[in-house]
Amino acid sequence: MWKGRNVVVTGGAGFIGSHVSDWLIAQGAAVTVVDNLSTGFREFASPAATFVEGDMLDQALLDRTLAGKDFVFHLQANADIRENLAYPRKNVEQNVLATQNLLEAMRANGVKGIAFASTGSVYGEPDVFPTPEDAPFPVQTSLYATSKVACEGLLSSYALGYGFSSWVFRFVSILGPRYTHGHVFDFVKRLRKDPSTLHVLGNGKQLKSYCHVEDCVAAIMTAVGATAAAGSGYWVHNIGRPDMLEVNTSISYIVRELGLSPKLTYEGGERGWVGDSPKILLDIGKLRALGWEPKHTLESSVVDTVRYLVANPWTMDRR
Numbered sequence: 001m002w003k004g005r006n007v008v009v010t011g012g013a014g015f016i017g018s019h020v021s022d023w024l025i026a027q028g029a030a031v032t033v034v035d036n037l038s039t040g041f042r043e044f045a046s047p048a049a050t051f052v053e054g055d056m057l058d059q060a061l062l063d064r065t066l067a068g069k070d071f072v073f074h075l076q077a078n079a080d081i082r083e084n085l086a087y088p089r090k091n092v093e094q095n096v097l098a099t100q101n102l103l104e105a106m107r108a109n110g111v112k113g114i115a116f117a118s119t120g121s122v123y124g125e126p127d128v129f130p131t132p133e134d135a136p137f138p139v140q141t142s143l144y145a146t147s148k149v150a151c152e153g154l155l156s157s158y159a160l161g162y163g164f165s166s167w168v169f170r171f172v173s174i175l176g177p178r179y180t181h182g183h184v185f186d187f188v189k190r191l192r193k194d195p196s197t198l199h200v201l202g203n204g205k206q207l208k209s210y211c212h213v214e215d216c217v218a219a220i221m222t223a224v225g226a227t228a229a230a231g232s233g234y235w236v237h238n239i240g241r242p243d244m245l246e247v248n249t250s251i252s253y254i255v256r257e258l259g260l261s262p263k264l265t266y267e268g269g270e271r272g273w274v275g276d277s278p279k280i281l282l283d284i285g286k287l288r289a290l291g292w293e294p295k296h297t298l299e300s301s302v303v304d305t306v307r308y309l310v311a312n313p314w315t316m317d318r319r
C-alpha cells in the first residue's frame with residue numbers, strides 16, 4: 001500500500017522516525033523527513049529521503065512541506081520524559097503546538113491520514129495489568145504524558161471534525177539500533193566514563209516492558225494497513241511486549257554485555273523520578289488480533305541496544 005505514496009515523517013532523523021522512514025522507502029514510498037536535529041542526527045535520516053531541516057513550530061514551513069503529500073507519520077516530539085518538570089512549557093510547545101501546526105498544515109493541503117507516536121505513560125499508574133487501550137485514564141503523573149493526552153485529543157477531534165484517519169500508538173519504551181535516550185543509553189554512557197560504579201534512579205525493582213524498534217515499526221504498519229481502507233476514523237493501539245523486566249535484570253544484561261561488574265548504588269524508592277511508573281505492562285491483544293507478534297525478546301532488545309551503542313560510541317559523545 002505504500003509504493004508510490006508521498007509520505008512525510010516528522011522526527012525522521014530521530015530514533016524511531018528513522019526506522020519508520022527506512023521501512024517506507026524499502027516499500028517504495030517517497031519519504032520527506034522534517035526534523036530540526038534538536039535530538040536527532042542527520043546520519044540517522046534515510047539517505048533516500050528528502051530532508052527538510054526545519055522546526056515544527058514554523059507553520060509556513062509545514063504548509064509548504066505538506067503540499068502534494070498523502071500521509072504523515074508523526075514521530076517528532078520532545079521525547080525526554082525525565083527532564084519534563086524542568087521545562088514545563090517545552091512539552092506544550094514541542095508536543096501539543098507542534099502537533100496542532102502539523103494537523104493544520106495537513107488540513108490546508110487536504111492530507112487526511114496520520115499515525116502518531118503517543119506513549120503508555122498516558123495510563124499514569126494504572127490499576128489494570130496488562131493495561132488495555134480502554135483503561136480509564138487516571139490522574140496524570142507527568143507533563144510529558146499530559147501533552148501526549150492533549151495530542152491524542154487533537155487527533156480524535158480532527159478525525160471527527162474534518163474526516164481525518166488518525167492512528168494513535170501508545171508505546172512502551174522502545175529499544176534497538178539508533179536508540180539515543182533512556183535507561184540503556186544512560187547506563188552504557190555512564191559506564192564508559194566510570195566502569196566501577198553505576199548509580200540507579202529508583203530502587204531498581206521497577207518493572208518495565210520494552211519493545212524492539214523493528215517490532216514497533218512492524219506494529220504501526222500492521223495497524224495502519226489493517227484499517228486504512230475504512231476511510232476516516234480514529235484508532236488507538238498499544239505497542240509493547242507481553243512481559244516485563246526488573247530494571248536490575250536489565251542492568252545485569254547490560255553489564256554482562258560490557259564485561260563489567262560495577263558497584264550499584266540506588267537513589268529514591270519505587271519511582272526513579274516524579275512521573276516514573278513503577279510497573280508498565282500494556283495489553284497488546286488488539287494488535288495481536290491483527291496478526292502482529294513481537295519477534296524480539298526483552299533480553300535480545302536490551303542486548304541489541306548495548307551492541308549498537310558499543311559499535312557507535314559517537315552517538316554517546318554527541319549527547
Ligand SMILES: NC(=O)c1ccc[n+]([C@@H]2O[C@H](COP(=O)([O-])OP(=O)(O)OC[C@H]3O[C@@H](n4cnc5c(N)ncnc54)[C@H](O)[C@@H]3O)[C@@H](O)[C@H]2O)c1
Pocket residue numbers: 010011012013014015016017034035036037038039040041054055056057074075076077078079094098117118119120171172173174175180182
Ligand atoms: N523512544 C521511546 O521509548 C518512546 C516511547 C514512547 C513514545 N515515544 C514517542 O515516539 C516518538 C519518537 O521518539 P524517539 O525515541 O524516536 O525520539 P527522538 O528524540 O530520537 O526523535 C524525535 C525527533 O524529533 C526531532 N524534533 C524534536 N523537536 C522538533 C521540532 N520542534 N521540529 C522538528 N523536529 C523536531 C528531533 O530532532 C528528533 O530527531 C516521540 O513522539 C516520542 O514521544 C518514544
